[in-house]
Amino acid sequence: MSDRSAPLISEETVNQDRCEQILECKRQIEFWTKKLKDLEKEQDKRIKLARLRVDAENFWSSLTTEEQRQKEFVLAALESEELPEEFDDFSSNVFPSSIRKDRDVVLARVAREDFESRYRYDRLFVPPKLRADKEVILNVIPKHPAIVESMSCSLRDDTDIFLAVLSNESLPLHVLQHFSERIRSDHELMLKFCAHPDGVYSMNFVDQSLRNDKEFMQEAISLHRLRVLSIVSSTTCIDTMLDAPHILRHASQRLKDDFDVVLAAVKKCGSNLKYASYDLRRNRTIVVAATRQDASSFRYCLPGSTKEQLVNDPSFVREYLAQRTPNELLRFSKQSFDELTANRSELLKMLECGLDWVYVPQNWQNDKEFLAEVVYVRPSLYLEISEAFQEDYDIARRLIDVGDLTDDVILEATEKCPRLLSDRDAMLTIAKAWWTDVLNETLAYSPIEIRGDKEIMLEAVKNDPKMYKIVADELLDDRDIVFAAIESSPTILHMVDREFQLNHPDIVVTAIRNTGKNDLEDLYDDIAFDLWSNFDVVLAWISRGGEWHDGINPAFSFNEEIILAVAGENWDDFWKEASREMRSNKEFMLKAVSIESRLIDDAVGDLRHDYDLALLAFSKCHLPLGYYFNDSSKFRCVVDDERGQEARYVADFEFLVSFTKKVRERIAEFDTFRDVVVSDLSDSNSKSAISALNQGHETREVLCNTISQFLGLPDREEVSILRSASANLLLWGL
Secondary structure, three states, rough: HHHHHHHOOHHHHHHHHHHHHHHHHHHHHHHHHHHHHHHHHHHHHHHHHHHHHHHHHHHHHHOOHHHHHHHHHHHHHOOOOOOOHHHHOOOOOOOOHHHHHHHHHHHHHHHHOOOHOOOOOOOOOOOHHOOOOHHHHHHOOOOOHHHHHHHOOOHOOOOOOOOOOHOOOOOOOOHHHHHHHHOOHHHHHHHHHHHHHHHHHHHHHHHHHHHOHHHHHHHHHHHHHOEEEEOOOOOEEEEEEEOOOOHHHHHHHHHHHHHHHHHHHHHOOOHHHOOOOOHHHOOHHHHHHHHHHOHHHHHHOOOOOHHHHHHHOHHHHHHHHHHOHHHHHHOOOOOHHHHHOOHHHHHHHHHHHOOOOOHHOHHHHOHHHHHHHHHOOHHHHHOOOOOHHHHHHHHHHHHHHOOOOOHHHHHHHHHOOOOHHHHHHHHHHHHHHOHHHHHHHHHOOHHHHHHHHHHHHHHHHOOHHHHHOOHHHOOOOOOOHHHHHHHHHHHHHOOOOOHHHHHHHHHHHHHOOOOOOHHHHHHOOOOOOOHHHOOHHHHHHHHHHOOOOOOOHHHHHHHHHHHHHHHHHHHHHHHHHHOOOHHHOOOHHHHHHOHHHHHHHHOOOOHHHOOHHHHHHHHHHHHHHHHHHHHHOOOOOOOOOOOOHHHHHHHHHHHHHHHHHHHHHHHHHHHHHHHHHHHHHHHOOOHHHHHHOOOOHHHHHHHHHHHHHHHHOOOHHHHHHHHHHHHHHHHOOO
């Protein structure tokens, strides 16, 4: 009865339900298909962004035009060490206006290490809409302080901006004019400004009220720092000088006549005397203080009784001569000059400090003993004394004892006095000195006894290896001479006898080690052929970056030490020189990958998917990961297995996924152990039972390590490697 009473389901209803189920399945398929495509697209985007961060210079061109105009890709490229050419002129129309004026893009460009050199002259780099953005300006100022010239008016009264400008080592010229009147009249801020070495160059923009304030000017003078500049001069005793910005120039007229202010200014920088009042430029105390700081400032002393007294004061004259060229004394006092040149010791001091030879009295120019002292204290005067005294052996020999001579003086002395060429001590002195340009002009013309003297020639070849060609025949095969020449210049090897090379292979090893990688090809022909069977020579050659060539004994292709040297210097050739057996050996490949991580691509078969090998490679560098993303530019010309590149790509990607998962799990295990066990063990207030085991730092460390080892957790060293690998995996979107 119940079956008869149940309503019958029509065939139409059944079909309708089936249709709805089919439609629902279709919707689900469409949804998950779209979801999968979105995920693939997102993964592809993450990989591209990772590639850009690693190598934007080469990868940028592979992006589509639409991608190149997207902010996210531009920001990723700006993180790369090297940028593509499109980024050279960012203000051009290569990028849309929305990108060029974007705040994040601007900050990313400023954050680059090469920002200062790349955009040094681009004063309008910050878009107008961002010139009122304090954060942007503060980020730009440390690398490009000239931005203050174009920042908005609202920031010209900002103290933080002003202090940021002062933190720069150098300031733009007249920088102070770009700030508000409030800042330019602020006592404390202006003192900080004056303390900057470049601040004085903009002091004319300091408010007039401060420049007329005695207390302020005295503080400004005391705070101001002078820059030390190097100078090159052969006629002065001074090796360095101080930059002399004239701070007194910007003081008010009232303070230029103030004794205390002017005295402080000339003590800081003597040439400030130029801007003092006329009365103070005749003041003895002021003038002496200025001259002591900088003798050249004496020229600003105005004519009068003070100047006359000073130029005739012997103590002042000696103090003046200690800083200036004695020739200048003639302009001020002929009487003082004559008195000093009449004294032998005073005249020697004046000559040492640059007095011209023409001003030396004739009686001194004909005094042999005096001339011997002259050429010793100032060797260049040898060229100016009379020819008769130049030919004198005693004077010429005295000259050689000087430690610092110019080439022209040495050549003149040996030409005027040929006896020096036969003097062993004189030639040894010349050989020891760094006169490489004159050795060939002196030793080449010396007697055979000199060129056969081992001590002399050993010093000569150390300074100029070309001297090896003029050594006496009995010294050509002297090990010390040859080694000294090769150590200074490996190219001398072509002069060394082949038999000598075979007897002393270490000489050849030294030549190889001292040769640049780009010059090894030229050295190849100079090496005795039989030495390519010598282990040390071949190892030195490969270690220096030399290519494997046919002359090398084939037996060395099975030597692990030499093949590992290939891994270090010519890793691109590793797959050709290392045997398949070596590349199948895990222990050997671990050594190779520790030298060059990219060699994991040369591992044979499944060894490329070995966890330990991959962990070592990926922890050292992000580049090996490129070989697992089907990057055709990275593939060797031969695929090691038979599955082909597509199958290899699939297997590689599957390995990367499982490898990444394992790395992150190992890190999580360590972090959990540290957060739970170690923290409880260290916390004396913890109610956990494990805290009772805390019996001091050393005991706690031993206990933690024991528990960690028992649980099979990574130690600190392994965790460091795991974190490095994880970070590099993240760069590739994993």
